[in-house]
Amino acid sequence: MEVVKKNSIIHLDLDAFFASVEQRDNPQYAGKPLIVGGIFKKNGELSRRGVVCSASYQARKYGIHAGMPIWEARQKCPGAIFTPARIRYYQTSSQYFFRICSxxxxxxxxxxxxxxxxxxxxxxxxxxxxxxIAREIKQRVKEELRLPVSVGIASNKFLAKIATNMGKPDGFLILPEGKAVDILSELPISKLWGIGQKSAKKLNRAGIFKIKQLITMPDIILQEILGENGPKLKQLAQGIDHDPVVCSEEVKSISRETTFPENITNRERLMKILLALSQNVGYTARKKDYSGKTITLKIRFAPFTTIQKSTTIERATNLDNTIFQKAKELLSSINIRQPGIRLLGIKLSSLQKGKQPRQLDLLNNQDGEEKWIKLVSSVDKIREKYGSYSIQRAALLKEKKDDISKKL
Ligand SMILES: [Mg+2]
Structure with missing residues (x-):
């Protein structure tokens, strides 16, 4: 007997989110090419630096998209309206949107x-x-938030997202499993999850351009081109995706702590341990695909007094350095008294699933965090290849003798 899977996965994506919020709040922007992002000088003039965070659909007609340098967007559409990004403000609409869904x-x-x-x-x-359910959510987002949202419904996450993208903007599309393979087969391979520009180029060189070509490729060749992701991508190409919907609340925090064999009063030593803890928390968060906004420092003074201090940052992070800098600030504000500290811990919470939102990544690039993202991802790769302790920042090397890192 054939089991027909129900279409019970809904994917929702707010259309041109930042730009839509600005258009909603500023009726004079409605229906016009609007670009959110860029850096504004004190005199209100727009700097050539910076990138587009979000572009209204009217601006997209000119070929403008998120991530494009501001100067280029200006060249493509000199008449566009430019406005700075107000991330904190957009977050309130985002939270409301998730409350409706929940x-x-x-x-x-x-x-x-x-x-x-x-x-x-x-x-x-x-x-x-x-x-x-999806119609009701779409209607509520329209009435209560006055924002357009595109909806895709299918039997799994991959197909639901394909449906959303096919219907954008303001779309509503159900993709029955029976039809999925036909629709998928004509799409370019870049529409498959996990195929980035690099893999797409490799596949193109092998003569593969459309999804349907991937289905008939022998596994062994696919594996050679795409590595261990090959079989998974072949399944996606056939509309098969077993990835469950993972609630963001399932993991509430990621923490690491260590108890010392002897009480420590030396700040420099504590900082080194803090760095190792930050690296471990950051690495775990990246592996689990989480980033978090709240960083908590836990300190136990000998013998048994424990205190915790927290700080919340604007953008969720999983970068070692950001976690370390915040933890360091917290530690600096604490008076380390005799007989010293017995336990030190770091916790990352207010977690969100997935990479940092793409639009936020673009903002990060402006203050150099992109550099850190690249650095940690190459360090992670080396760690995985040669074991966790092959790479430590220089400051930790001395501490290693004491084998503190082993306890982390
Ligand atoms: Mg969107």
Whole structure:
């Protein structure tokens, strides 16, 4: 007997989110090419530096897209309106959007500030079919937030997202499993998850341009071109995706702590341990695909007094250096008294699933965090190849004798 899988995965993506919020709040921008992003000088003039964070659909007609340098966007559409990004403000709309989604199912996976997957398979008795639930959410987002959202419904996450993208903007599309393979087969391979520019080029060189060509490729050749991802991509090409909707709440925090064999009062030593802890928390967060906004420092004074101090940053992070800098600030504000510290720990919380939202990444680039993102990803690769302790920042090397890192 053939098992027909229900279409119970809903993907939602707010259209041109930042630009839509600005258009909503500034009626004079409605229907016009609007570009959010860039750096504004004190005199209100727009600097040539900076990148587009979000472009309204009217601006996209000119070929403008997120990530494009501001000067280029200006060249393509000199008449466009430019406005600075107000991330904190957009977050309030984002939170409201997720509250609406959570009213229908506990299975809400936040992909980024404006994108989510819902699994409504166990909620249909309460709220109706996936289609009914999705229509109601779309309507509420339109009425309560006055924002357009595109919706895709399918039997799995991959197909639901394909459906959303096909319907954009302001779309609503159901992609039945039976039709999925036909629709997929004509799409370019770059539409598959996990195929970046590099892999796409490799496949193009091997003569593969469309998804349907991938399905007939022998596994062994695919593996050679795409590595261990090969078989997974072949499944996606056939519309098969077993990835579950993972609730962002499932992991509430990532923490590491260490108890010392003897009490420590030396600040320099404590800083080194803090660095190792930050690296470990950052690495774990990256591996689990989380980033977090709240960094907590835990200190236990000998014998038993424990204190915790927290700080919250604007953008979620999983970068060792950002975690370390914040933890260091917290430690600096603490008076280390005799007989010293017995335990030190770091916790990263207020977690969100997935890479940092793309639009936020673009902002990060302006203050050099991109450099750190590149650095940690190459360090992670070396760690995985040669074992966790092959790379430590120079400051840690001396500490290693004491084998503190082993306890982390
Ligand atoms: Mg969006």
């Amino acid at each position: 009213a229908y199912t506990p299975f809400v996976e936040q992909v980024s500030i404006d994108e989510t997957f819902l699994d409504v398979s166990s909620c249909e008795a309460l709220f109706g079919t996936a289609e009914e």
